[in-house]
Amino acid sequence: MSQTSKGCPTAPNxxxxxDEAVDPAAFVRQRDDQQIxxxxxxxxxxxxxxxxxxxxxxxxxxxxxxxxxxxxGTMTVEWIGATNPSLFTQTIADLGYGALPFDPQxxxxxxxxxxxxxLRCMAVAGFAAANIMLLSVAVWSASSTDMGTSTRRFLxxxxxxxxxxxxxxxxxxxxxxxxxxxxxxxxxxxVPISLAVMLALTVSxxxxxxxxxxxxxxxxxxxxxxxxxGRWLDEQLRRRARSAARDLLALQAxxxxxxxxxxxxxxxxxxxxxxxxxxVIRASARVPVxxxxxxxxxxxxxxxxxxxxxxxxxxxxxAILAGTLNISQKLVIEATRDMAHSAVAxxxxxxxxxxxxxxxxxxxxxxxxxxxxxxxxxxAALTFIGWLMTGAGLREAMMAATAVLVITCPCALGLAVPxxxxxxxxxxxxxxxxxxxxxxxxxxxxxxxxxxxxxGTLTTGAMQWISPGALPPDQADAAAALVxxxxxxxxxxxxSTFGVxxxxxxxxxxxxEGMRGIWKGDEVRLGKAAFVGVSExxxxxxxxxxxxLKVGSAAPIELHFSDSLRDGASTTIKTLRDRGLSISLLxxxxxxxxxxxxxxxxxxxxxxxxxxxxxxxxxxxxxRQAPVAMIGDGLNDTAALAHADVSLAxxxxxxxxxxxxxxxxxxxxLQAVLSAYETSVEARRHMLQNFAFAALYNAVAAxxxxxxxxxPLIAALAMSGSSLLVTLNAMRMNWRWKAAP
Numbered sequence: 001m002s003q004t005s006k007g008c009p010t011a012p013n014x015x016x017x018x019d020e021a022v023d024p025a026a027f028v029r030q031r032d033d034q035q036i037x038x039x040x041x042x043x044x045x046x047x048x049x050x051x052x053x054x055x056x057x058x059x060x061x062x063x064x065x066x067x068x069x070x071x072x073g074t075m076t077v078e079w080i081g082a083t084n085p086s087l088f089t090q091t092i093a094d095l096g097y098g099a100l101p102f103d104p105q106x107x108x109x110x111x112x113x114x115x116x117x118x119l120r121c122m123a124v125a126g127f128a129a130a131n132i133m134l135l136s137v138a139v140w141s142a143s144s145t146d147m148g149t150s151t152r153r154f155l156x157x158x159x160x161x162x163x164x165x166x167x168x169x170x171x172x173x174x175x176x177x178x179x180x181x182x183x184x185x186x187x188x189x190x191v192p193i194s195l196a197v198m199l200a201l202t203v204s205x206x207x208x209x210x211x212x213x214x215x216x217x218x219x220x221x222x223x224x225x226x227x228x229x230g231r232w233l234d235e236q237l238r239r240r241a242r243s244a245a246r247d248l249l250a251l252q253a254x255x256x257x258x259x260x261x262x263x264x265x266x267x268x269x270x271x272x273x274x275x276x277x278x279x280v281i282r283a284s285a286r287v288p289v290x291x292x293x294x295x296x297x298x299x300x301x302x303x304x305x306x307x308x309x310x311x312x313x314x315x316x317x318x319a320i321l322a323g324t325l326n327i328s329q330k331l332v333i334e335a336t337r338d339m340a341h342s343a344v345a346x347x348x349x350x351x352x353x354x355x356x357x358x359x360x361x362x363x364x365x366x367x368x369x370x371x372x373x374x375x376x377x378x379x380a381a382l383t384f385i386g387w388l389m390t391g392a393g394l395r396e397a398m399m400a401a402t403a404v405l406v407i408t409c410p411c412a413l414g415l416a417v418p419x420x421x422x423x424x425x426x427x428x429x430x431x432x433x434x435x436x437x438x439x440x441x442x443x444x445x446x447x448x449x450x451x452x453x454x455x456g457t458l459t460t461g462a463m464q465w466i467s468p469g470a471l472p473p474d475q476a477d478a479a480a481a482l483v484x485x486x487x488x489x490x491x492x493x494x495x496s497t498f499g500v501x502x503x504x505x506x507x508x509x510x511x512x513e514g515m516r517g518i519w520k521g522d523e524v525r526l527g528k529a530a531f532v533g534v535s536e537x538x539x540x541x542x543x544x545x546x547x548x549l550k551v552g553s554a555a556p557i558e559l560h561f562s563d564s565l566r567d568g569a570s571t572t573i574k575t576l577r578d579r580g581l582s583i584s585l586l587x588x589x590x591x592x593x594x595x596x597x598x599x600x601x602x603x604x605x606x607x608x609x610x611x612x613x614x615x616x617x618x619x620x621x622x623x624r625q626a627p628v629a630m631i632g633d634g635l636n637d638t639a640a641l642a643h644a645d646v647s648l649a650x651x652x653x654x655x656x657x658x659x660x661x662x663x664x665x666x667x668x669x670l671q672a673v674l675s676a677y678e679t680s681v682e683a684r685r686h687m688l689q690n691f692a693f694a695a696l697y698n699a700v701a702a703x704x705x706x707x708x709x710x711x712p713l714i715a716a717l718a719m720s721g722s723s724l725l726v727t728l729n730a731m732r733m734n735w736r737w738k739a740a741p
Contacts (some may be wrong), residue, residue, distance in 0.1 A: 024085035027101035029340070034064065037085050039075045041068060042098035043180050049097070052184070056091050074102050096183040118232040121170040125225035128166035132159045132218040139215075149211045156208035156215045163217035167201055170224050173231055192376050196405040197223060203402045206395065219406070252322055252344045253288035256281075259332060270339050281331040287324040290342050291333035293317060298329035299488075311488065323635075327487075328509070376698075380404045383706045396708075403705040407718050408698050416690035417442075419730035424683040427734060431675050432651075432666035440662035443646035444677060445684035448626035450576060451619065451644070454587035454597055456633035456652060459563035460668065463493035463545065466560040471549070478519040478551045482507065482526055486515055490547050490561055491526070514547070522552030532556045545593060563593065565600060567669035573601050575674055584622075586615050588636050615640035631673060633657055648673060679733075686733060690726045697722045 028037050044053060050068045053075065057066040062081035069075070077088055092099035135155050171194070178194040197220045204215035257265045259278040270288040273279065278294065281287055299311035302324050311327055314320055320333055322342035339345065380401045387397035417439075425435040435441065455461050471479060480498035483491040485507045504517035504524060514527010525532045525548075532550040545561040577583055584605040587594045594608035607618060615630075616639050622628045623645065630637070630644035633653035641647035641660045649661035658664050665672035701718055704710050710718065 024089055024101045028085055033080055034078045035080070035085075037077045037088065038102040039077065039088065039092070039099045040102040041073055041075050041092065043177070044068065044073075044097055052095060053092060053097060056095060057088055060087060060091065075099075096180045115232070118173065118228060121173065122225065122228040122232055124166055125170035125221055125228055128162050128170075129218060129221040129225045132162055132221055135159050136215075136218045153208060153211050156204075156217075159215060159217040160205055160208050163201060163204070163221050166221055167197060167224065170221075170228060171197060174224070174227065192405065192408075193223070193227065195377075195380070196220075196402075199398070199402040199405055203398055206398075216406075252339065252342065253286045256288045273335050274338060275335050277335045279333050279335060281326045281333060283326055283328055283330060285326055287320055287322055287326065287333065288342075289322050289335045289339055290337040291320055291335045293320055294332045294334050296329055296331035298331050299327040301325040301327055376405065376408045379408065379702055379706060386706070387708070400706065400708050403708075403710050403714075404702060407701045407705045407710060416694055416726055417687050419727045420683050420686045420690065420733070423730045423733050424679050428663075428676060428679055431672065433672050433676050434664045434666075435662070436664065437662045440646055441680045441683045442687070443627065443662070444629060444680035446627045447581065447629040447646060447677070449582040449584070449622050450629045450631065450673075451584045451586050451615075451622070451640070452603075453630075453632035453634065453637050454585060454589055454594055455563060457566075457631055457637075457650065458569050458585070458597055458601065458670070459565055461563065461633070461652065463489045463561050464564045465493050465497050466562055468494070468497050471557065475549065475551045475554065475557065478504070478522065478524045479526065479549050481519045482515060482517045482524045485517070486526075488515070490545070491515065493561060494559075519551075524552075525550045534558075562596065565597070568671040568674075569669075570601055572670045572674045573603065576677065579677070581677075582626075584618075586610050586618060586630075586632075586640070588634075612636050612639045616643045619643050648676060682733060686730055690729055693726060693729065694722065697725075 024037060024039075028035050030036075041053065044050065053068050054066045057063055057075070057077055060079075060083060062079040062083045063077060064080060065076070065078040067076050075092075077085075089099040089101075135158060139152055139155050174190045174194050174197070177190040181191055200216045200220040200223075204217045204220070207215045253270055256268055256270055256273060257280040258268050258273070259280050260266055265280060273289050279288070279291065283298070293314050293316055295316065297313070297315050300314045300320065302312050302321065314324075314326075314331060319336075320331070321344075322337075322339070323344040383404045384397050384401040387400050388394070392400075421435075421441060424441055428435055452458050468476075476498075479494060481502050481504040483494040483498070484501065484503050486492065486495065486509065488509070504519040507515060507517035509515040510527070510531070514525060514531040516523060516525045516527075518524070527547060529535065529548055532548040534548050534556050547559050547561070548556045549559055550556040573583055582605070583603055584607070585594065585598050585601075585603045586607050587597075588610050589608060591608045594606060598604075598606040607614070610618070615637065619628050619630060619640055620643065627645040629646045629648065630640045631648045632638075632641055633650050635654045635656055637649075638654070638656045638660050641649065641657060646663075647661045648663040648665065649657045651658070651664055651666040653661070653664070663676050665676065701710070701722075
């Protein structure tokens with residue numbers, strides 16, 4: 001292991017060892033007495049996969065923690081002792097999944113490679129399906145006329161030459177998934193899909209070679225084409241989910257300036273910083289690691305942690321966290337933690353843990369598939385065996401079994417949820433709401449408790465000056481001249497009220513205190529009470545943010561500022577409460593500001609001064625009672641958004657918050673939250689209706705196919721009809737919405 005100049009260990013770079021097989025031991029990192037390895041997992045697609053892999057790894061010697069994140073495709077393993085990390089990858093491989101050490105340098109390339117592979121398969125299937133359908137139209141339209149057998153056979157063989165390589169190329173994602181499930185002695189939705197495609201291809205080939213009238217090459221390829229569209233969209237959603245932690249990591253500085261004992265400055269990588277190092281943090285730079293301020297005095301922006309828009313003053317002895325933006329003056333700090341244990345790193349771990357909670361949510365389609373797949377397989381097998389036992393030939397038995405698989409192909413079941421999702425997300429999109437995760441509609445519909453952040457969520461996030469007309473004209477002119485040169489949020493709020501105009505002379509801004517200047521010979525001061533000579537005891541609690549203005553010898557004037565409520569906030573909160581939902585307010589702001597907003601919105605369950613960890617802890621408590629939705633906009637809300645059952649963020653939210661949220665809504669109002677909830681409840685109702693129809697359809701169609709009363713051609717038409725009815729039921733959501741006044 002390499003060492004820095006001060007003896008702090010750095011991580012190895014195993015990615016450089018390209019000539020040898022990747023050794024998992026090279027990716028292991030140490031934290032206290034724990035060893036940690038992050039693996040990249042392939043082949044896991046459902047909650048059952050999560051449980052199986054985690055149980056197998058947790059049973060290995062020394063393992064204290066094993067967590068698979070299905071959204072990011074990574075698994076974190078922590079253990080104590082001398083267990084060989086290669087045992088983890090081998091155990092996962094024995095289960096039928098792929099496992100390699102996770103290398104963030106190649107993660108984006110892997111994501112892009114999977115997406116491009118699915119896109120190529122989809123393009124090939126679409127091109128082939130269009131051409132086969134053109135040939136099939138000629139066969140079907142001439143079936144009752146005098147088309148010769150040789151001509152029909154020729155068209156069938158041309159279709160076969162197109163379909164066979166297409167199926168084996170474009171069907172790989174489904175075939176590989178089905179084979180993997182069978183090796184694990186499981187049955188997922190890809191198993192009946194693969195069987196139906198291969199049997200349709202086999203029967204069609206038999207028909208083509210024997211001069212039969214109909215073949216079903218087009219049905220097999222079209223089925224693959226539409227399923228690949230869904231698989232590609234699913235991959236894009238997963239890829240988007242992987243970027244939340246990366247957005248948070250962007251808060252950490254990559255380099256720093258170390259102050260050596262001789263007073264010289266040495267640039268170093270943030271990963272090389274050790275506890276005890278002295279670092280210089282210049283103005284407008286981010287703090288790379290957690291530390292203590294040794295020298296200097298400066299305003300800092302810690303909104304990523306608290307969500308509070310007002311700057312925090314950092315002075316000698318103050319604790320300062322990684323990711324903090326130093327606003328005004330140079331600081332010298334002493335590192336108390338390395339980069340891997342910083343506040344930002346902890347936020348990343350919280351986000352990943354929250355994503356894992358969402359992965360454990362089992363969707364309606366997953367639950368239906370558990371019962372559906374074995375039933376369909378059993379029916380097809382019984383049909384095949386039954387026809388053979390009654391004296392039918394192999395061809396007739398295969399035709400009947402194929403008809404059963406085709407007519408019960410899970411297209412209607414597979415469309416039951418996606419069709420509703422497409423209609424519902426389209427409706428919400430037209431209302432300015434973006435749905436980023438398909439199953440988010442299901443999760444929001446189940447919600448019984450909603451937690452709101454304050455700043456930027458219930459409020460606009462911008463300071464608003466209350467009663468500016470109360471200032472005497474001469475003092476208003478002096479204040480305007482002073483604040484036009486200010487950078488503090490309070491100064492900016494006042495400047496936006498005054499507009500453009502002259503600026504005072506000799507303006508000085510003192511971090512954490514206020515600002516002063518000269519206007520028409522008088523000193524003008526704006527800032528905290530002590531800065532203008534006012535006792536804090538004179539302040540009336542509950543008035544929100546405040547500042548004091550003193551012009552010359554005139555008495556100081558107390559100014560009040562608030563964060564204005566978003567449009568529709570009061571109506572939205574009341575309506576959600578009328579729907580039977582519990583409402584809470586979680587904020588990192590100070591008590592006075594939070595209580596003022598809570599009173600305005602009639603919210604009784606209120607929490608202030610909440611850190612990201614506090615918010616996560618509260619959500620964990622609420623989740624023991626009912627599903628919880630979190631609505632927030634700041635970086636400090638990202639972990640809570642990840643841990644909640646479902647999450648929403650405004651379009652003005654931080655990038656990491658928008659990335660983690662399941663819904664992102666545009667506009668200045670809060671009505672979008674109510675629209676998202678009501679649409680989700682309606683969507684879930686339509687999903688259940690679709691499942692009921694799919695079950696009824698299969699209960700009627702399967703016996704007919706088993707009795708030989710349905711040919712594969714009629715089965716394909718019936719399957720298409722059932723899919724169409726499911727889609728039409730989903731579209732009823734739009735019809736009612738457009739008809740509504």
